[in-house]
Amino acid sequence: MPEMPEVETVRRTLLPLIKGKTIKEVTLWYPKIIASDPAEFVQKVAGQEVLTIDRYAKYLLIRLSGNLTIVSHLRMEGKYRLVDVATPKDKHDHVQFAFTDQTALRYNDVRKFGRMQLVETGTEKVTTGISKLGVEPNSPEFTVKYLSIGLKRKKKSIKNTLLDQSVVAGLGNIYVDEVLWESKIHPLSMANKIPQKKVKELHDNINALISLAIEERGTTIHTYLDANGQTGGFQKMLQVYGHRGEPCVRCGTPLEKIKVTGRGTTYCPHCQVMYR
């Protein structure tokens, strides 16, 4: 499900619901969600207070007292919601954090792909998947020069390179298709062959698109919901994703859908230029 704008929206909506609450008990209905030791997770998280929630790319960092952080990745379909602790368990509820005030945070994930890991606060950038990530869009480190050097290192398609989180962290299948259309770059272009002028365009478009998608509270295609159960608004602004066969709004050519390293990819075969 979620890419960086959706995860940021979850962070913003979840924080006011749980900040300051004390966790009384953790229940693991499907322990595989916990990537660290499940018994230790249950034992150490109980009794802690939720201090705040940070985010890096698509990872949520739930900051607890006791110098603990839950690093949570929603993968395709993970969702959080706050319920009364007496609410019957949904079929796909896998983890519960029961608070001292009779409310509970439930983690729900139809495909069970999401993962949580308990780490000592401050070590998350070396002890979790975050260690392999590149820089985030709109960060001071994300410069045109950084992107240019990153792309030159990659001998594969620009589509695959932008999905690979090691150069730019936070983009996923929807926003990569959108940003390549916006930048008029064919998804099968080689990352290391894109001219400097286009790299600058790509850089600026990534920043603009991510900012706009966050303002719109993310994109809902199938199932994405924020912590209040609300859908995003960006789907109405998508130009290519989900629009196979429809005319390109720039040139009228029907949009095509192909597979690029296993991922569905929609693009305009006329105005997106191939660099090879």
Add this chain to the structure above:
DNA sequence: AGGGCAACCTGCGCGC
């Protein structure tokens, strides 16, 4: 070293 691809899961829509 870096790239390709199956694996991890469930549900839905489609064709037969």
Add this chain to the structure above:
DNA sequence: TGCGCGCAGGTTGCCC
């Protein structure tokens, strides 16, 4: 109605 197949906002681990 039922079944099999392909598809889905992601990552990772294994193979070459």
